[in-house]
Amino acid sequence: MTPSLLATRDLARHYRRGPQTVRALDGVSFELARGEFLAVLGASGSGKSTLLNLLAGLDTPSAGEIALEGRRLDGLSRRELAAYRSERVGMIFQAFNLLPQYTALENVALALLFGRRAARERRAAAGAMLERLGLGDRLEHRPGDLSGGEQQRVAVARALVKRPEILFADEPTGNLDRENSEQLGRLLGELVAGGQTLVLVTHDRALAERLAQRLLRLDYGRIAEVWQPVREARP
């Protein structure tokens, strides 16, 4: 069996909302193998994004454990968590979250800002990644001058430019039309084929079943279902 890259055990995240405690995530345990494509499905408010934020080190659990290659993330300091996000994790958001004041090149290079690379090196790596994603002629364009699909590809480039061990994508096709969604799906498939570990949070069950190696459905913060899609062998 492939050794697990990321593992959770009884992971929980509770919020206080006035007098009530909201159990956004409760008792979630699973493992993610290196190079695996896991899709997380679920209705709105089921805890998908909360799980993603916890796995990406943006949030800290209320209970339970997260371990990366056996080392627990939930015990890391804020600075160590920042280093984890900076060096080992890439994130793609539904709303792209590109900074409008910067060009496509600068947005992508921003992902390398908190490492130890020199500015020239950062720009070169960002340029190369944008070229690879077919945006070589859009380097100096600001997000406002790009289409939705192009913006999301810039966001993917930003997530990939630091060559993360795990890529987290939170509803990446949520703001895209069908054509751009298909295009992004193909891109993600290529990445996984190239050995990229990927956790995709999506509403799009069809997309998930077509691309992911394993699917996990959350319901009210708990794992309701885990399965592997059955794909017909292509002739």
Place this chain on the structure above:
Amino acid sequence: MTLGDALGMAAGNLRRLKLRAGLTMAGVVIAVGAMVAMLSFGAGNHRLGASQAERLGLLNTVQVTPSSPRDSLQSPPLDAAALARLAALPGVRLAYPLDAFTLTLARGEGALPIEAQALPEAALATRLFSQLRAGEALRGVPGEVLVTDAFLSALDLPFGEATAVVGDSLFVSLTVASVDSGLAQALASGEGGLFGLAARLPADSLRDSAARRRLLSRELGAAAGRFVGGYLAGTVLRDTLVVRGVLEGTQSNRLRVKPILLQPADALRFNAAGPPANPLALVTALQSGQLFAARPDTGRGYPAVTLDLDPYAPYAVVRDSLRAMGYQVFSYADQLADIRRAFVIFDLGLLAIALVALVTAALGVVNTLLMAISERRREIGVLKALGADEREIRWLFLVESGLMGLIGSIGGILLGWLVARGASAAAKLIMQRQGLPPLELFATPLWLVAGALAFGLAISLVAGLMPAARAARVDAVEALRGE
């Protein structure tokens, strides 16, 4: 993330919000400008005092007086022996007494009493008596004198017209008490004189002893009265002096320098004639037993002795030696130290006013940054998602705040310098119109530039601390959700 990266991002953000950042920085510019302009005035005055003192040789000059003017009889005498002792002190290049008397200067129809001072040639060669406002130094020609600003003031002449008095002839006179004139009065052949009495006295009147005693008592008493009257009426010495040059700056210090400075040979003509013909001088001469002593007299006391010090001599050691000898010491070095202390207080007052303006400007920086944080929550969230830790977010906002402070301070220094230059030009114009020499009252030294830059920067950084801490605490998850 390097400082260059943070500066680049901060500069980009300030460029993006030109108007808001510009207005915030304008506050810093005005505050730092006010501080620089005000402290330029303090620095200018301080520099002016110090440079004048240095140029005029005041820092090397010490004046020694009896320990208390009211108690001069109990102080060690400032006589020729004391003068020799003072001249022999280590670090003293020259010691010379204050040898002053009052001349009467004929002016039009009237006369003006004016003080004159005799100076030895070595003293005239010191820097104190070499800085001239107009004319030239004395060249040993008899009858040539230097005059000071006090002379110009006495004649109601503006300093700007100092050149006008160079070459002028001064018709002066001095009435000195004279034994000759006293005897002449007592022995006069007229009706009141002893010779006159001898001529008109009947020989028989001296045979009666009682009558002889009465006559001698009355007539000798009257003769003594006439002697004193004649002594005080004295002899009037007249001389013509020519102004060779006008000394600069002697009005600005407490050193005793009289309006007319005479060469030794010229002074001797007045001095050798006798004590000044005024009752006070007579009483002093009587007290010291020198009424009929020949002048100049090595035994008499001087009101003050001036010392010219080696510039490399430790002043404090010389001063302490003089005080240990029982003398009171006045020096411009001490006065300059007092002036410096006063300027420090003055500058602190100005700084306090500037600080109020700077605090107001700093509040503007705080406000701008807080607005920026509320507008850039998503950006902060993205940066955190990309790997920025709290320290780096804090650093980003502090650099932004510091950059506003830096740009504002540079602008403020330029503004302050321009204001100082403008005020200086205006002050010079006013001084020239009033006939005063145009002095540079403002100075913007490097320490002020560096201090203003550091101060503006520090205030901005302090102002940025709270907003930066708030930015660092922004929850990335909430920020990315757009809450």
